[in-house]
Amino acid sequence: MSFKDEMKAKVEEIEKQIRSFLPGEKGFQKTIFEAMNYSVLAGGKRLRPLLMQESCRLFGREGKEIVPFLAAIEMIHTSSLVHDDLPAMDADEYRRGRKTTWVVYGEDMAILAGDALMIYAFETAARAFRDTDRPDLVGRCIGILAEKTGIYGMIGGQTVDVEMTGKPVPEDKLDFIYRLKTGALLEASMMIGAVLGGATEEQISLMEQVASDVGLAFQIQDDILDVTSTSEVLGKPVGSDEKNEKTTYVTLKGLAEAREKVEFYSRRAAAALESLPVRNEFLEELLLMLMTREK
Amino acid sequence: MSFKDEMKAKVEEIEKQIRSFLPGEKGFQKTIFEAMNYSVLAGGKRLRPLLMQESCRLFGREGKEIVPFLAAIEMIHTSSLVHDDLPAMDADEYRRGRKTTWVVYGEDMAILAGDALMIYAFETAARAFRDTDRPDLVGRCIGILAEKTGIYGMIGGQTVDVEMTGKPVPEDKLDFIYRLKTGALLEASMMIGAVLGGATEEQISLMEQVASDVGLAFQIQDDILDVTSTSEVLGKPVGSDEKNEKTTYVTLKGLAEAREKVEFYSRRAAAALESLPVRNEFLEELLLMLMTREK
Numbered sequence: 001m002s003f004k005d006e007m008k009a010k011v012e013e014i015e016k017q018i019r020s021f022l023p024g025e026k027g028f029q030k031t032i033f034e035a036m037n038y039s040v041l042a043g044g045k046r047l048r049p050l051l052m053q054e055s056c057r058l059f060g061r062e063g064k065e066i067v068p069f070l071a072a073i074e075m076i077h078t079s080s081l082v083h084d085d086l087p088a089m090d091a092d093e094y095r096r097g098r099k100t101t102w103v104v105y106g107e108d109m110a111i112l113a114g115d116a117l118m119i120y121a122f123e124t125a126a127r128a129f130r131d132t133d134r135p136d137l138v139g140r141c142i143g144i145l146a147e148k149t150g151i152y153g154m155i156g157g158q159t160v161d162v163e164m165t166g167k168p169v170p171e172d173k174l175d176f177i178y179r180l181k182t183g184a185l186l187e188a189s190m191m192i193g194a195v196l197g198g199a200t201e202e203q204i205s206l207m208e209q210v211a212s213d214v215g216l217a218f219q220i221q222d223d224i225l226d227v228t229s230t231s232e233v234l235g236k237p238v239g240s241d242e243k244n245e246k247t248t249y250v251t252l253k254g255l256a257e258a259r260e261k262v263e264f265y266s267r268r269a270a271a272a273l274e275s276l277p278v279r280n281e282f283l284e285e286l287l288l289m290l291m292t293r294e295k
Numbered sequence: 296m297s298f299k300d301e302m303k304a305k306v307e308e309i310e311k312q313i314r315s316f317l318p319g320e321k322g323f324q325k326t327i328f329e330a331m332n333y334s335v336l337a338g339g340k341r342l343r344p345l346l347m348q349e350s351c352r353l354f355g356r357e358g359k360e361i362v363p364f365l366a367a368i369e370m371i372h373t374s375s376l377v378h379d380d381l382p383a384m385d386a387d388e389y390r391r392g393r394k395t396t397w398v399v400y401g402e403d404m405a406i407l408a409g410d411a412l413m414i415y416a417f418e419t420a421a422r423a424f425r426d427t428d429r430p431d432l433v434g435r436c437i438g439i440l441a442e443k444t445g446i447y448g449m450i451g452g453q454t455v456d457v458e459m460t461g462k463p464v465p466e467d468k469l470d471f472i473y474r475l476k477t478g479a480l481l482e483a484s485m486m487i488g489a490v491l492g493g494a495t496e497e498q499i500s501l502m503e504q505v506a507s508d509v510g511l512a513f514q515i516q517d518d519i520l521d522v523t524s525t526s527e528v529l530g531k532p533v534g535s536d537e538k539n540e541k542t543t544y545v546t547l548k549g550l551a552e553a554r555e556k557v558e559f560y561s562r563r564a565a566a567a568l569e570s571l572p573v574r575n576e577f578l579e580e581l582l583l584m585l586m587t588r589e590k
Contacts, residue, residue: 023446028471032446032454083410088383088402107383111406112454115378115413119445122417126438135430142437143421150414151318151327159327159407176323 003285007050010282014049014070021071021124035105035113036120040078043096047290048073048189054283055193055207058276065128065138066196069145072125073189076149079117080158082110089162121145141192148188157181169247175216183215203276210269210287217265217291223248224258225295233295266291298580302345305577309344309365316366316419330400330408331415335373338391343368343484345581350488350502353575360423360433361491364440367420368484371444374412375453377405384457416440436487443483452476464542470511478510498571505564505582512560512586518543519553520590528590561586 001009022040023033049070056066085092085100086107093103102110125145128138147153157180160173169177190211194204225234226241227250241248249258266288273284296304317335318328344365351361380387380395381402388398397405420440423433442448452475455468464472485506489499520529521536522545536543544553561583568579 028455028468029446029451031458032451036446079410083406086383086406088381088406108457109454111378111381111383112450112457114410115374116446116450116454118410118413119441119450122437123441123445126434126441129431129434129438135434136424139421139424139430139434139437142417142434143424146414146418146421150418151324151331151411155407155411155414156324156327159404159411160323162403162407163326173323 003282003289006282007286010050010053011046014046014053017067018046018049018071018074021068021127023120031105031109032112032116035101035109036116038104039082039101039113039117040075042078042098044074044078046074048077048185050286051186051211051283052189052193054280054286055190056197057193058278058280058283059194059197059199059203060278061196061198063132063134063196065132065134065141066193068124068127069141069192069196072121072145073185073192075117075121075124076145076154077185079114079121080154082114082117084158086110086114118149137195141195144188144191144195148184148191153180153184153188157184164247166245167247169252171252174247174249174252178216178219179212182219183212186215186218187211206272206276210272213265213269213272214287214290217262217269218293220249220258220262220265221291221293223250224255224262225293226250227255229295235295262291298577298584301577302581305345305348306341309341309348312362313341313344313366313369316363318415326400326404327407327411330396330404331411333399334377334396334408334412335370337373337393339369339373341369342585343372343480346481346506346578347484347488349575349578349581350485351492352488353571353573353578354489354492354494354498355573356491356493358427358429358491360427360429360436361488363419363422364436364487364491367416367440368480368487370412370416370419371440371449372480374409374416375449377409377412379453381405381409413444432490436490439483439486439490443479443486448475448479448483452479459542461540462542464547466547469542469544469547473511473514474507477514478507481510481513482506501567501571505567508560508564508567509582509585512557512564513588515544515553515557515560516586516588518545519550519557520588521545522550524590530590557586 018040022037025033025037052070052073053066056062081095082101084090085095086102092100094100101113105113125142129135132138149155157177161177161181164173187208190207191204194207199207223241226238229238231238241251249261269287313335317332320328320332347365347368348361351357376390377396379385380390381397387395389395396408400408420437424430427433444450452472456472456476459468482503485502486499489502518536521533524533526533536546544556564582
């Protein structure tokens with residue numbers, strides 16, 4: 001099977017697992033169930049659950065505990081998109097060609113749908129306790145999920161990003177925003193996979209570092225594509241960073257240095273992975289694809 | 296010590312414990328830390344942690360695992376107030392005599408502060424795993440916290456409440472809103488206390504039922520006070536339900552039947568508590584106070 005076909009099959013499997021946790025659309029609170037499902041089923045690459053699952057496979061021990069976490073991380077990711085799109089935030093009316101949640105369900109329901117997804121992620125993750133002989137590891141994974149989502153993770157990055165909109169951003173702050181806003185959930189994915197896969201403490205740390213580098217490379221590549229690609233290839237407008245007067249690695253350091261950075265972090269991440277006594281070629285290829293993507 | 300003095304001392308102790316988990320206001324994401332702390336430290340009766348602690352004491356076994364949960368439940372409660380006050384929701388500019396979070400920090404930061412508190416509640420609760428020999432019980436408590444906060448709990452109740460604003464609400468739906476919006480977090484508080492206190496399955500269920508009745512009685516008493524009290528006694532405007540064309544137990548069933556309901560649920564809750572082989576007089580008095588309060 002080609003990498004692309006393998007990826008497709010894996011994503012379809014994950015898609016099924018995510019769906020199995022979504023609420024049935026009935027009862028007095030039907031509208032919120034619909035708004036949640038509309039948001040989660042809007043498409044998306046399911047990258048975070050995929051990284052989690054493959055990181056778990058890398059270390060060999062698979063267990064049923066990971067399944068609720070695959071759905072949970074995608075719910076968290078979706079909740080952040082729902083709130084990001086709100087009128088008081090980015091005011092986006094479309095995402096992946098579909099109307100955003102607040103446009104369809106109203107601003108109040110979109111706030112509540114984001115909240116609902118955040119909490120339901122933990123409710124889902126906590127199901128992993130129900131039938132496990134490793135409650136300590138599951139507990140640790142819940143802690144990682146919360147930490148990487150919260151004020152020292154994704155939400156922390158978002159708040160700095162929001163605050164700096166329209167202002168010049170120094171490099172250390174830009175680094176901070178990218179590592180937290182984009183990197184943190186990737187770190188959570190790969191760390192949770194590693195913990196449940198039976199990795200050692202050093203290996204869990206290594207996976208955190210790999211994910212952090214991947215997140216940074218991914219985000220800088222995004223900056224590069226915004227000036228070098230076309231809207232036909234990307235499927236979204238290019239040149240938007242300049243239009244929005246957004247500081248990026250490209251505006252800050254120029255295209256050449258941005259490319260060097262992507263190269264540097266990609267190599268470092270790949271080298272770290274290769275230093276492990278175990279291998280997962282699919283994961284290696286996936287990470288390489290993320291860091292050097294052309295769209 | 297009088298009940299009032301005892302209450303004051305206990306609340307002060309809880310206040311200290313909550314503060315010990317709040318983030319230090321430094322770093323790139325300083326603003327979000329400030330917005331969180333402003334929201335949590337806006338005052339409030341700290342009722343939910345108090346109920347949790349006293350429910351734990353009722354069953355005798357105390358342990359350090361409960362401390363993070365005391366802070367977590369208050370963070371969840373605060374997060375719901377921060378989002379409820381937003382312009383797209385109730386558009387409240389003042390709460391307890393202070394400007395609401397969105398007025399001080401802007402709408403975008405208030406959305407993020409509510410999100411941050413929700414997630415940080417779980418990050419805090421997950422600290423209980425760090426040094427425990429009961430990870431299964433801590434895991435169960437995290438599950439209860441998520442379930443009672445989420446779409447089948449508080450947030451579920453809020454969404455139906457938001458949807459029904461300005462519309463006639465039948466009694467079963469009003470009951471549903473009250474049990475979920477107000478009752479669910481009280482249930483979480485008393486159940487988590489019971490689980491960590493070493494209660495049996497039947498006792499945990501009983502505490503859930505008691506809390507549900509207390510929540511309902513508390514909320515109906517709120518409806519009653521809105522028409523029978525004065526703004527001087529309540530410290531907030533009276534007659535607001537009529538002004539907002541809000542369906543309440545009083546508008547639906549009249550004052551006499553509303554009073555009977557409070558009486559019924561109060562008695563049932565008290566009787567259930569008394570049926571236990573253990574007693575906690577402070578808890579009994581606290582619950583009675585909540586259900587029959589004059590302000």
